[in-house]
Amino acid sequence: MIVKSADFITSAVTPEQYPPDEGPEIAFAGRSNVGKSSLINCLVNRRRLVKTSATPGRTQLINFFRINAAFNLVDLPGYGYAKVPEKIRRQWGPMVRRYLSSRTALKGVVLLMDIRRTPREEEIDLLDWLLEKAIPCLPVLTKADKLSKHKQKLRAQAIAQHLALDRTDLIRFSAKTRLGKEQVWAAIEELVLPAVVSSRDAAMGAPFEENAT
Ligand SMILES: Nc1nc2c(ncn2[C@@H]2O[C@H](COP(=O)(O)OP(=O)(O)OP(=O)(O)O)[C@@H](O)[C@H]2O)c(=O)[nH]1
Ligand SMILES: [Mg+2]
Numbered sequence: 001m002i003v004k005s006a007d008f009i010t011s012a013v014t015p016e017q018y019p020p021d022e023g024p025e026i027a028f029a030g031r032s033n034v035g036k037s038s039l040i041n042c043l044v045n046r047r048r049l050v051k052t053s054a055t056p057g058r059t060q061l062i063n064f065f066r067i068n069a070a071f072n073l074v075d076l077p078g079y080g081y082a083k084v085p086e087k088i089r090r091q092w093g094p095m096v097r098r099y100l101s102s103r104t105a106l107k108g109v110v111l112l113m114d115i116r117r118t119p120r121e122e123e124i125d126l127l128d129w130l131l132e133k134a135i136p137c138l139p140v141l142t143k144a145d146k147l148s149k150h151k152q153k154l155r156a157q158a159i160a161q162h163l164a165l166d167r168t169d170l171i172r173f174s175a176k177t178r179l180g181k182e183q184v185w186a187a188i189e190e191l192v193l194p195a196v197v198s199s200r201d202a203a204m205g206a207p208f209e210e211n212a213t
Contacts, residue, residue, distance in 0.1 A: 001185040004068050006044035011061040013095055015102055019064050023105035024192040025072040029096070029126060030112030032078030035142040038175035039112060040065065040073055043185060050075055062099055071192045072105070079122055101133065108136040108191040110184070115141035115155045115172065119162055127163060138187050139165065145174040 009019050028036045037050040044067065063075040076096055100106065109130055113119050130137045141159065144152050152172050160167040171187070173180035 001043075001189060002068075003044045005066075006046060006049055006068075007066045008049065009064040009066050009072070011063050013061060013091070015098060018062070018099070018103070019072070021103060021105050023071070024107040025064075025074055025103065025105040026108050026110060026188050026191060027074040027076055027100070027103075027106060028110045028112060029076045029100075030078060030142075031080045031114070031122065034078060034112045034114050035173075035175055036078060036112055037075055039110070039140070039142065039173065039184070040075055042175045042178060042181055043073070043188075062095065074099075080120075100130075100135065106135060108138060108188070110138045110140055110188070112140050112142050113159065115144050115152060115159070116146060119159060124163065136191055138171070138184070138191075139163070139169060140171045140173050140180070140184060142173050142175070144172040144179050145176045 010017065012018050028040060030036055035052075037052040040050045041047060041052065044065070049065065050063065060077045062077065065073045065075070067073055076099070077092060079092055079096070100109065109126075111123065111126060111130075113123055127137060127139075141152075141156060147155060156170050156172060157167050160170055171180045171183045173184060
């Protein structure tokens, strides 16, 4: 993917604050501190488009970014961090579920999991819930640079087994070394491309093939 432009659109809590529901859109979900914001920055080759922090719970709003004036990437706030104020923690579930269940533009969710940790109830629940809603899910194991290549493979195997997935379904990623970046982009492209092409077709009033000379 060649990223020509990446712009912050807006932050939102409630649906009224979302940008127009015009697709396609890919959301990034996962435990607090897992590396969601870092992954987005790595994908778009920007150091600080999305704020990252060593303090978990940094992203507490739904942040929308527009890429190549063609599709959106959405940074969801992380769950499961105990030190986030109670009020914000209580608002997390409904805020994210409301977004995930109401957004027509949503074409898939990248579910980030720390390669060193065994997924817990939250990840399994989210996976099941996405499956039920027929929203494609792309599981990504983050911070792979923290482990040797051999250990990465063993962890990927264990996590796949735990989630009842195939090991090849899991992408190993590192924002530090950029391992897996192209693989994540390829998977995202596969999800957003049909929608981009069909909206362009609609704008042109005819399918590409018929316009081609
Ligand atoms: N070594 C290593 N550190 C990483 C990687 N990705 C993120 N980090 C670090 O992990 C911390 C959290 O990263 P963020 O990208 O802010 O995580 P987040 O999931 O957006 O966190 P919240 O916004 O709190 O939900 C930061 O200190 C990052 O530098 C990675 O691939 N490798
Ligand atoms: Mg973040």
